[in-house]
Amino acid sequence: MGRDQIYYKLGRYAADPAKRFDDACEANGQNKTKTSDANSRLDDLSTFTCTKAVAEKPADMKTLVVGPYGEPYLTDGHHTLTSIWEASSGGPQAKMWVRVQDNLSNLNRATFFRTLHERKLIWSRDGDRPAYPADLPRSLGLKNGLGNDPYRALVYFTRDIGYTQLADATEFTEFYWGDWLRTVVDLKTVNLDDNASHLAAVHTAAGAMVALAPDATVSNGKTAAALGRLETLNETEFTALSQPVGAAKPGKLPYAVAYRLALKP
Structure with missing residues (x-):
């Protein structure tokens, strides 16, 4: 991912903390923030409200596919969700709604990744070098997640x-x-x-x-x-x-x- 895109978001959140909740509402398919206050937290969805219900705008939601052994693979939203992870009151405990594109848990690992390639749901490069399934990080966050391009x-x-x-x-x-x-x-x-x-x-x-x-x-x-x-x-x-x-x-x-x-x- 492009870290400077994340840095822009984090800089913006520091200057305008309410922006965090607009991005969370949008990612949840809920448009934008309706109410939030000084006690609102990204890791507690009950502390702020959005103008629409969850998934009312499904096209705005981030996506995943379910892979072998039921493991989820994020296919979109790496920048947004990493920004929320890194933001104040976010972190790994932040809960977000994500749209499931497909359940491919019945496939073996080789067939699963071949299917992702065929559907153009995976980018197999790390900057200017090839990348392989074993290279995929298992976590979001700047310390544990994707490298910088x-x-x-x-x-x-x-x-x-x-x-x-x-x-x-x-x-x-x-x-x-x-x-x-x-x-x-x-x-x-x-x-x-x-x-x-x-x-x-x-x-x-x-x-x-x-x-x-x-x-x-x-x-x-x-x-x-x-x-x-x-x-x-x-x-x-x-x-x-x-x-x-x-x-x-x-x-x-x-x-x-x-x-x-x-x-x-």
Whole structure:
């Protein structure tokens, strides 16, 4: 996953604690927060309320499949649920509703993972390297969960600037873009702890996206148009992304950078 996406969320939660409950309500298919107070906790769903009932908006819910021996495998929501895990009053005891896509517990392990591949429910890469079922973490959380792919985070910040998430978006849209951006932006030359340097990388990445022809192949046979490439770079959204922490409407990236810096000794 892209850790800077998590860092943005955690920075935002610190500045606006009520945002935690909006994200929890959305992930539960309950739209947004209706009531919360200083005593509300993510690990106690009875301490806040949402505007809709659980699963009333099922498309917003995170998903899993049940695998061999009844073990659950999360297929979507790794960033959101890790953010809730890491947030104040979250942690491993936080309870969330998750939509079950299928019960494949009758399959053996090899057939199960082959089925996930066929249904495009698993991404078998760790950054720019192949990954295998044995590499999958057994837990969420920044310490025990998925490793960091900075290109996945870079794509997150280019959303609605260089590309948009289509209503019928293909699975792993962000990862396809991330694969391609490895050939466009060398993040080893970017100071991700500096707003200006980090923002420049986002601008370069988004500019490269819109410069593609609609039928250009990005990754795995997916075209730029199929992955939501915008016709022109959305400078208005880029300006919004850039707004510093402390502004009337801080941007996502400065929140992420500030949180990264706060982690340093």
